[in-house]
Amino acid sequence: MVLFFYNLALIMALVASAPWWLWKTATTEKYRDGLRQRLGHVPPWLRSLCVRKPVIWLHAVSVGEVVAVSRLVTELDKQLPDFQVLVSTTTRTGQKLAQERFGSGRVFYCPLDLPWAVRAYLEAVNPRMLILAETEFWPNLLSGCFKRRIPVAVVNARISGRSWPRYRMLRRQWKPILSRLSSVLAQSEVDAQRLKAIGCLPERVFVSGNLKFDVRETREAEAARLLKTLGTGLRFVVGGSTLEGEESALLEAWPEMLRAEPELVMILAPRHPERFAAVAALLDRSEFRWSRRSDWKGRSDSELERLAPGQIVLLDTIGELASIYSLAAVAFVGGSIVTWGGHNPLEPAQLGIPIVMGPHYANFRAITDDLREHDAVRIVDGEQLAQTIVQLLTNDAEAKALGDNARRVFDQQAGATERTIRALEAILAREAQSA
Numbered sequence: 001m002v003l004f005f006y007n008l009a010l011i012m013a014l015v016a017s018a019p020w021w022l023w024k025t026a027t028t029e030k031y032r033d034g035l036r037q038r039l040g041h042v043p044p045w046l047r048s049l050c051v052r053k054p055v056i057w058l059h060a061v062s063v064g065e066v067v068a069v070s071r072l073v074t075e076l077d078k079q080l081p082d083f084q085v086l087v088s089t090t091t092r093t094g095q096k097l098a099q100e101r102f103g104s105g106r107v108f109y110c111p112l113d114l115p116w117a118v119r120a121y122l123e124a125v126n127p128r129m130l131i132l133a134e135t136e137f138w139p140n141l142l143s144g145c146f147k148r149r150i151p152v153a154v155v156n157a158r159i160s161g162r163s164w165p166r167y168r169m170l171r172r173q174w175k176p177i178l179s180r181l182s183s184v185l186a187q188s189e190v191d192a193q194r195l196k197a198i199g200c201l202p203e204r205v206f207v208s209g210n211l212k213f214d215v216r217e218t219r220e221a222e223a224a225r226l227l228k229t230l231g232t233g234l235r236f237v238v239g240g241s242t243l244e245g246e247e248s249a250l251l252e253a254w255p256e257m258l259r260a261e262p263e264l265v266m267i268l269a270p271r272h273p274e275r276f277a278a279v280a281a282l283l284d285r286s287e288f289r290w291s292r293r294s295d296w297k298g299r300s301d302s303e304l305e306r307l308a309p310g311q312i313v314l315l316d317t318i319g320e321l322a323s324i325y326s327l328a329a330v331a332f333v334g335g336s337i338v339t340w341g342g343h344n345p346l347e348p349a350q351l352g353i354p355i356v357m358g359p360h361y362a363n364f365r366a367i368t369d370d371l372r373e374h375d376a377v378r379i380v381d382g383e384q385l386a387q388t389i390v391q392l393l394t395n396d397a398e399a400k401a402l403g404d405n406a407r408r409v410f411d412q413q414a415g416a417t418e419r420t421i422r423a424l425e426a427i428l429a430r431e432a433q434s435a
Helices: 002-027 044-049 063-068 070-079 092-102 115-125 139-147 164-169 171-178 189-197 222-230 246-260 273-285 321-327 346-350 362-373 382-394 396-412 416-434
Strands: 055-059 084-089 107-109 129-133 152-157 183-186 205-207 235-242 264-270 290-292 312-314 328-333 355-357
Touching: 002 139, 002 171, 044 084, 044 115, 055 070, 063 070, 063 084, 063 092, 070 084, 070 092, 070 416, 084 092, 092 107, 115 139, 129 416, 139 152, 139 171, 152 416, 164 171, 164 189, 183 189, 183 416, 189 205, 189 362, 222 321, 235 246, 235 321, 235 346, 235 382, 246 264, 246 273, 246 382, 264 273, 264 321, 273 312, 321 328, 321 346, 328 346, 328 382, 346 396, 355 382, 355 396, 362 396, 382 396
Parallel strands: 055 084, 055 129, 084 107, 129 152, 152 183, 183 205, 235 264, 235 328, 264 312, 290 312, 328 355
Antiparallel strands: none
């Protein structure tokens, strides 16, 4: 009954919003990208791939989830060689990063949660198991798996502080669906309790830790290499995953940073690609010299100008921020000065980089609180931003201690991938016995 009303509401919403979607599809490339797959067209290459080996279908929504499951996919490939792991994403940026990390030959767009689209993919892929990263609960996809006796596991599961009230309000509607999940591997005890409260069976919920603690960024992105080459002798401040209002806060703080450390370059990395143009316009209106990372593509090192002290670089590419954090004298992790809920501080933490964040970090509260407890992050409001970054730029001992503490917290939390693999193997073993 719940599924009937969900589908009725979904179809009514699609009909009502059809003019907007048609306009967006006609005018915006990201809405056209993968549209046929989203609507239920299974590409021939995917059909042929699915007859070679039994499939494990892993769904990672966007960039953050793709990064989180990177190590997991590698380990599944190694430890379950009789299966092939196929990866789906929802967003265009997630699709691009997944293709880069896992190979384009096994990455596809997840169908929209429409009955016919979901049915087409489940029939073609016929997975032995569906793995969902974090909390990507789609009723038709889950129901389709349950009808076909396909076990569903949720890995790196979490319910953020921002989404918790909404889930709690609808817990009666969620319970019939979530109670049928085979295993739910939560990031923290808080997440585990929330997942149980909205309908996941307590005996199937486990705290496995955060998979992102196991993702070690070892590849040097081309942007990082170029920054080192073009900025020899300079220091870098990185503003990562910034949202509207945070770039302007960093620009306002920039003169004070430069007075304290003249040999400084700032890297601005907006969270969402659709904001690259807006941030470029903001930089155009400023008095600062700046350049785009994308303008360096296709050019040899000798053709590029050296970076000048005080210059700003707009990182308008995807998948390079993690590597660039390694260059930072100080890293600001965005989404935290504005009331968004913060982004993940683990990428700079694993590299031992001193981290500064705003007070709004509810989306990553467990991680950030752990960093705070071990004196591994500085939490500031907008007015304290410049002063705090300057303090870390000019006090090498404090900056080093902060970064070392962050790396120590990261290292101590490792092991989620192995615990997740063991849980997934147990599900497959149970299914094999009952077949």
